[in-house]
Amino acid sequence: FFALQSLVSDHTSNDMAAAYFHSSTPQQPSAPPAPPHVEGAPPPSYTEHPLDPGVFQSLVDRIHATCALQEAVYVEWCNQQDAAPGVEEECQELQHIIDQGEESVGLRSEKVRRLGELLRISDEVSYAVQLKEAHDQAFLTLVQDVDIFIERCRQRSSQLATDAVSIHRGSRMAQSEALQMSQTILEWEEHMQAHKAMLEQRVEWRRKLKESNVVQSIRQTAQKQAEKAAKKEQQLKQREENRLLSIERRAESSLQDIKKAQRASQKSVLAKHRVHEQKGYSLALPPRHRYKFISSRQRHPSVVTVPPPPTFSHDQLAQFLQQHVRDSLFTLTKPSIEMEIQSVEASQVLVYSLTTFIERRYLKRDLYDIYRGGHVSSSGAWQDVWDGSCGWVEGKEGTKFIEVPGSHHVKRCFKCSGKGKLRCSRCDGATRVKCSRCNGSQRFTQFGEDLPCDRCEDGKVNCSKCNHTGYIKCKTCEGYKHLIHYDKLLVAWDSLKSNHLFAEDGLDCRPASLLSARGKVLFAEKYNRVIALETSERRLNDASRKAIEYHNNTCAPKGVIRQQKHKVLAVPVVRVEATWKNHRFTFWVYGKDKSVETAGYPHELLCCSVSLCCWKGDKPCSIV
DSSP states (O other), X not given: OHHHHHHHHHHHHOHHHHHHHHSSSOOOOOOOOOOOOOTTSOOOGGGGSOOOHHHHHHHHHHHHHHHTSOHHHHHHHHHXXXXXXXXXXXXXXXXXXXXXXXXXXXHHHHHHHHHHHHHHHHHHHHHHHHHHHHHHHHHHHHHHHHHHHHHHHXXXXXXXXXHHTOGGGOOHHHHHHHHHHHHHHHHHHHHHHHHHHHHHTSHHHHHHHHHHHHHHHHHHHHHHHHHHHHHHHHHHHHHHHHHHHHHHHHHHHHHHHXXXXXXXXXXXXXXXXXXXXXXXXXXEOOOHHHHOOOOOSOOOOOOOOOOOOOOOOHHHHHHHHHHHHHHSSSOOXXXXXXXXXXXXXXXXXXXXXXXXXXXXXXXXEEEEEEOOSSOOOOTTOOSSTTSSOOOOOTTOOEEEEEEOTTOOEEEEOTTTTTSSEEEOTTTTTSSEEEOTTTTTSSEEEETTEEEEOSSOSSSEEEOTTTTTSSEEEOTTTTTOOEEEEEEEEEEEEEEEEEEEEEOOTTOXXXXXXXXXXXXXXXXXXXXXXXXXXXXXXXXXXXHHHHHXXXXXXXXXXXXXXXXXXXXXXXXXXXXXXXXXXXXXXXXEEETTTTEEEEESOTTSSOBOTTSOBOEETTEEOSOO
């Protein structure tokens, strides 16, 4: 301690050295007297540097004062500094035990006595640590000053040597003085190098290197851990982005599926229309007043009360997922058992559906049938094909054929002109045809002999087609001579469906699953023509209005809308974010049946060609 005090006093007593070595902008000490100057020669440059015997001697004195401290004392300070954390920790533990007061009086007094000893040791350790830190600071400052002095000696000696060999720098006396000054500075540098080597052999320098290595090792370890954590965070971020992108793609694909289903429904109606036209039926457009809708009902606000979201415990959600996994094929059950649920979001998804039943009529004119007699009534004749009812049943889809009333009339057969018979095409009314055996020659050859024909008399035989009458029955009228003509109507009943989903943000689920899920009916209505909803939910109102306009504009001009019905369904949906071994996945529980839909579930379908699961424990096999 006294050596340290003398070191500090010696260090602070020399104002010139302190100003030169410790200030950021050191003041230059007074330069020694300038050497004699030769007329016309430039002044010597070595007088500009503050290197003089006083600065050198002051630095040497500081080195000796620093080395006066015994190494055993410094080692004791280091040992006490190393023991400081343990003493502090033991003091805190004892203080905590004493504050609780759960032990007996004897043990407690022993703890108090031990705590007093530790506090005294802690004060000594703190004082020793302060001394060590002050000594370390002075030692490091001294080493830095020695390095600076050596470096400046090198620069100054090099410059003086250059000045000495330069002719234009001055006279011979100046060159001699420069060489002498350079030699002196080289000796100072050699002495300082020896003193620096002595400082590097001391325990303070070894302690400094050890602490520097420890600090560097700690920094490297912290840097590696930070890089590893950043890499892991980047991987998790990338995985989360991929998962969100997958969910977004699923939602977009699901909406495309809804639009595709709607287009398929429309194409199905158009395909049936083409099939009817290919069979010769032409579409009979209804009169304008048939499909122009004028509402006779007063518009009233529709009441849609959305129920509160469902609530499930974590155990119930895990049971739903486990049941879904057990019912699935080749799906690992371990993640559903060991997973950790991170977040749960519940909501009610509103499903709006509109169904329109359309009736189209196709007419095929001038069909006929055999008239076998009887009275042909013309009563109840239709002025238009849309005048009469065809007996549509609610919710029915299909086709029906009807003969148009009042279109029947009897005409003579157009094939036989009302004769009921046609001339025989074989004998052309001659009743006889050429013999097929003798070909009309009355002789034929058999076994090389010329023989007379025994089948015919004059080379002709009776016609077997008309039975020797020369006429055959008309196949069109079957001999009744008249046909009854009429118009035939094909009635086609089809349905057009539209669905819209309204889910809260983040509760995206496959719409095809939601459309088939069971929920609570909030609103249902069916009429010949429905009116757009007017509720507090603006999205519902817009969807209802657009769907009804689309159905009316698409279906009405080519047919008659027999019935429309729309409803609003509330499907409960619970979205769950879960993790299993740093793998994040999502699953939904929706509908009254508690159906489950998963996204990113670990190892959903990983199986070999032999239908065996490829997972061994927690990792996939090499085949996967």
